[in-house]
Amino acid sequence: MTHAAQIKIAATYMRGGTSKGVFFRLQDLPEAAQQPGSARDNLLLRVIGSPDPYAKHTDGMGGATSSTSKTVIVSPSTQADHDVDYLFGQVSIDRPFVDWSGNCGNLSAAVGPFAIANGLVAADKIPHDGVCEVRIWQANIGKTIIARVPMRDGEVQETGDFELDGVTFPAAEITVEFLDPAADEEGAEGSMFPTGNLIxxxxxxxxxxxxxxxxxxxxxxxxxxxxxxxxxxxxxxxxxxxxxxxxxxxxxxxxxxxxxxxxxxxxxxxxxxxxxxxxxxxxxxxxxxxxxxxxxxxxxxxxxxxxxxxxxxxxxxxxxxxxxxxxxxxxxxxxxxxxxxxxxxxxxxxxxxxxxxxxxxxxxxDNEQWQVSKAIMSRSARVLMEGFVRVPGDCF
Incomplete structure (x- = not known):
């Protein structure tokens, strides 16, 4: 019996906030997985190592927890006045599906650094030293995120003394703003309180x-x-x-x-x-x-x-x-x-x-309903490994 050889796909393994996941540029995915659908889902499931009845992810990049079974796809933005589009896939551990219904706020902190390091942010926007503001279109929910990423000597600064409970080691601080974060899942202006009630x-x-x-x-x-x-x-x-x-x-x-x-x-x-x-x-x-x-x-x-x-x-x-x-x-x-x-x-x-x-x-x-213009928090992010992930060529 002939078995398909493994293929390799450029990827970066990153921590963002108290989560970590596998990051891809859209253009680096196999052509069949560059569009939403079963091919993309099956590929990401295999990358993470799901579904795993042992709940260990031994044969994949996942960590068998909700914080570590995550995937991110980043591409040049399709939206005006934005740098990149960010799509988040939460991979189920023991079932064969990827949930695309929401965002990951922790990994949002890693999108800016990933975009800068992978040539997805215009060079004239990136200071040699200082802070690079990356405008991110969160494609799952149709909302804008602004990440302010520290730069040093022309590269993303990852080390620092900012401490985040839930993360073992200190790192550089990244402030993340979520603009107008109340919305329905299609990204239309939705009610902050869907039932109309506070309780x-x-x-x-x-x-x-x-x-x-x-x-x-x-x-x-x-x-x-x-x-x-x-x-x-x-x-x-x-x-x-x-x-x-x-x-x-x-x-x-x-x-x-x-x-x-x-x-x-x-x-x-x-x-x-x-x-x-x-x-x-x-x-x-x-x-x-x-x-x-x-x-x-x-x-x-x-x-x-x-x-x-x-x-x-x-x-x-x-x-x-x-x-x-x-x-x-x-x-x-x-x-x-x-x-x-x-x-x-x-x-x-x-x-x-x-x-x-x-x-x-x-x-x-305002207008007889509660609205929120932005929410802001500090996180940190760090590249853990970069190179290629390998998966069987027939898995998707």
Whole structure:
């Protein structure tokens, strides 16, 4: 029997924020995978090593977690006044699909450096020293991201002393702005609160009636109170991820939230839409010990937030969910704002399993609805490896 030889594809393995993924230039993908469809999905599944019933990704580049099973495709922008288009694919670990329904806020921080290093940003825009502003079109959701990337001696500066909880080593700081982050998934101007309410009631079989703030900002997110599901908001990963009943409960809440938000038309559709919406639980500040052993004092944070991604509690916080947290915290009346003390605010520092994160949002009430002009946070990014990935030539 003849077996197809492996092919090699130019790629870069990068960390962005508290995530990492495989980055491609669109032009470097095999021709069949340069368009959306099964060929592209099958190729990316094989690159990551999915589906893997062992949940290890031993035969691929994935890390068998929602934070490390990610792919990015970057190309010259099709939009006016933008440098690059950025497409994000969340690869399922144990099922054969790639979810294109949302963005990855953490990897957004790596798109600018990748674009600069790979000749996708005009040379006259790149300073020899200073900061390069990269305007990114987030193609999944049709929104603009501005990444401000430090430059030194004509190259992206990656090393530095900026520390990010959830990342072991310090690096150079990259500020990331998400402009007008509230939208529907086609990128049209969507309602920040799809139901029209700051707080809704969800009736979830096996769980009961829950209050929920459901918001479209950064990424569709369903917020509930921690005490409503018998948690206190200081939980680490093991407390949730080792409890199958807890994971099933949160998935039920997520699915019913997706239905209420209009993201799906039937509950069964939630199974093939794992990336969005996210589900998170919030609580007033308490002191706790982060996963690194770092003591987080109640006085250093405004609110506690724990969020699930791809069916598991996240080890830190998804960047897009941080946008949702910052936006909801800025709007009086939401569950996040209530947990943070109920005051109007432009910045919020929240506690997550790995530590803390500060995020800002500029929200306003206009034309009888809440709007947010931008959300901003600091992240970092670093190239881990660059060269080629190899996959069997018949895998796509």
């Amino acid at each position: 809704d009631e969800l009736e979830v079989p096996g769980v009961g009636r829950l209050q929920a703030t459901m918001i479209n900002a950064g990424i569709p997110t369903v917020f509930i109170r921690a005490d409503a599901v018998n948690y206190n908001g200081t939980e680490l990963q093991e407390a949730i991820n080792s409890d199958p009943d807890a994971l099933l409960m949160f998935e039920r809440i997520r699915a019913h939230g997706a239905l209420k938000m209009g993201l799906i038309t039937h509950l069964d559709e939630a199974e093939s839409r794992q990336h969005t919406p996210k589900v998170a639980f919030v609580a007033p500040p308490q002191s706790y010990l982060a996963s690194s052993g770092k003591q987080v004092e109640a006085s250093s944070i405004d609110v506690l937030v724990r969020a699930l991604s791809m069916g598991k509690l996240h080890h830190a916080m998804m960047g897009t969910a941080a946008v949702a947290i910052g936006t909801a915290a800025a709007i009086p009346g939401t569950l996040v704002n209530q947990a943070a003390g109920g005051e109007a605010r432009k910045f919020v520092t929240f506690g997550h399993p790995s530590g803390t994160l500060k995020v800002g949002a500029e929200a306003r009430f």
